[in-house]
Amino acid sequence: MEFSLKPSTLKMIRTSFCILVVLATSSFSVLESRDSSSNGHANIEYMAINCRKHSAVITEFGAVGDGKTSNTKAFKxxxxxxxxxxxxxxxxxxxxxxxxLTGSFNLTSHFTLFIQQGATILASQDESEYPVVAPLPSYGQGRDAAGPTFASLISGTNLTDVVITGNNGTINGQGKYWWVKYRSGGFKSITRPYTIEIMFSQNVQISNITIVDSPAWNVHPVYCNNVIVKGVTILAPIDSPNTDGINPDSCTNTLIEDCYVVSGDDCIAVKSGWDQFGIKVGMPTQQLSIRRLTCISPDSAGIALGSEMSGGIKDVRMEDITLLQTQSAIRIKTAVGRGGYVKDIFARRFTMKTMKYVFWMSGAYNQHPASGFDAKAMPEITNINYRDMTADNVTQPARLDGLNNDPFTKICMSNINIALAPKPKELLWNCTNISGVSSKVTPKPCSLLSENGAPVDCAFPVDKIPIESVVLNKCSA
Incomplete structure (x- = not known):
């Protein structure tokens, strides 16, 4: 890892973590039960894209909530x-x-899974309770290994109108078993399960739950339209492997807001497929709004764009973001062979404390799936806009590395104030193969981000993406 942690830093992370949990717990807008009845769920109100005519309790299907009895059959x-x-x-x-306790199960359309406060869906550590499924078509193989994957704990495919919500109920992925085996090389031909993966679906809501210790990625909507991820708290050890928080992947019209993530990997990772497989599927992530995110991730990014971006990423808006003890704020990751594009990216009102980098762009993220990727497939990185940001205790303001004969262009930075760490890097702005402009940025950027003429404000759209105008309904459980 590039980022080592001193004891003082770990102490700061623990303090920030405690603050984060308090914030997350106090933020939920869902009302707790006002009347405790025999079925334990009367008079709970929650907000959802659609309310439901029918209701049932998992105990009606023989489930036992003792943390020991497998309830996989009951959920199915x-x-x-x-x-x-x-x-x-x-x-x-x-x-x-x-x-x-349960292994993998699939949801259905026009369906709400409501996890009550005090309830924990406990992920089984028995691999036989997770079916083995084919890899995603835009990846060509699993993310851990060149082979299939375990089905996610909670899955759904080709769904319409599906909601996973609660009044701060919990999903515990019991990830330690999977992390230990992964680190020891135990997954040589199969990829670990994710916690929630919804595929080829529309009108999806994931809200007001806490996810703890996912085996790998936490929330993965892929090939979906009209997605809301709201009020979700994600907690994992800061050294846990590949525990990305929220990964919108080849999705259109997505809103991520009021989420709190402590992770061993990127808090949010925006994706759209891997090399030749992503190019062939050709489904971009577009119309994405991320707002009011709080993140702690000392070895990864607050928001990453890529590295699997071969289907394209465009029209991403990020605003009102708080990053604590995080390696970088926004990281663009790509490589020769990716193809695709990252363009029309807009970010504003970031508050950052203790960062290795603020801005990081890399054209050398050279992880590739099975052989056969096109070495001539060059990515396009252009129209990247950052404005109205403050950062304290920063080691290096920017590391911006484009590609030879394929520079990253139209980078704009304005109204940004970065306060340096006591021992910053000697080269504050490391820039190669990029071009753009800057205005009112401290410390002064590299010469490739020229400051010419009158001050400018980098662009941020005045319109809304459609999902931002959706009004949720007040429902009861």
């Missing part, structure tokens, strides 16, 4: 039996207080 049976009712006004499945 519940969803199978409730699916016909879902077509008649929708259905919700309540997970009441308790510890509900």
């Amino acid at each position: 049976e519940a969803i199978t039996k409730l699916a016909p009712k879902a077509a008649d006004g929708g259905v919700q499945l309540i997970v009441p207080p308790g510890k509900w």
Whole structure:
């Protein structure tokens, strides 16, 4: 790892972590139960894209919340039996207080999974409880290894109108088993399960839950339209491998807001497929709004764009972001062979404390899937806009490395104040193969980001993407 942690830094992270948890706990807008009844879920109100006509409790299907009994069969049976009712006004499945051990299960359309406060969906560590599935078509193989993947704990494919929510209920991925095996080389031909993966679906909401210790990525909507991820708290050890927080992947019209992430990898990683596979599928991530994110990730980015970006990434808006003890603020990751593009990126109102870098762009992220990628497939990185930011205790303001014969262009930075760490890098702005402009930026940027003429403000769209105008309904469980 590039970023080593001193004891004083670890102390600061623990303090920031405690502050983060308090903030996350106090932020949920969902009302707790006002009336405790025999079924344990009366009079809970929550906000959702759609309310449901029918309701059931997981105990009705034989589930036992003792943290020891496997409830995989109960979850599968519940969803199978409730699916016909879902077509008649929708259905919700309540997970009441308790510890509900389960392996992988699939959701259905017009369906809400409601995890009550005091309830924990506990991910099984028994690999036999996770079906093995084919890799995503835009990746060509699993992310851990050249082979298939374990199905995610909570999955769904070709769905319409699906909600995973609660009043701060918990999903515990019990990731330690998977991390230890991964580090020892135990996953040579298969990829670890994610916690939530929704594929080829539309009208998706994931909100007001806490996810702890995911085996790998936490929340992965892929090939989806109209996605809301709101009020989600994600917690994992800062040295846990590949525990990305939220990864919108080849998705259109997505809103991520009011989320809190402590992670061993990128808090948010925007993706769209890997090399020749992503180029062939050709599904960009576009119309993405990220706002009011708080992140701690000492070895990774607050928001990463790539490195799997071969289907393209465009029209991304990021605003009101708080980063604490995080390696970099916004990191663009790509390589020769990726193809695709990252363009029309807009970021404003970032507050950062203790960063290795603020801005990081790399054209040398040379991880590739199976052989066969096109070495002539060059990525296009252009129209990247950063404005209205402050950062304290920064080691190096920027590391911006484009590609030979393929520079990153139209980079704009304005109204940015970066206060340096006591021992900063000697070269504050490391810039190669880029071009752009800057205005009112401290410390003074490299010469490739020229400051010419009158002060300018970098662009930020005045319109909204469609998902930002969606009004949620008040529902009850």
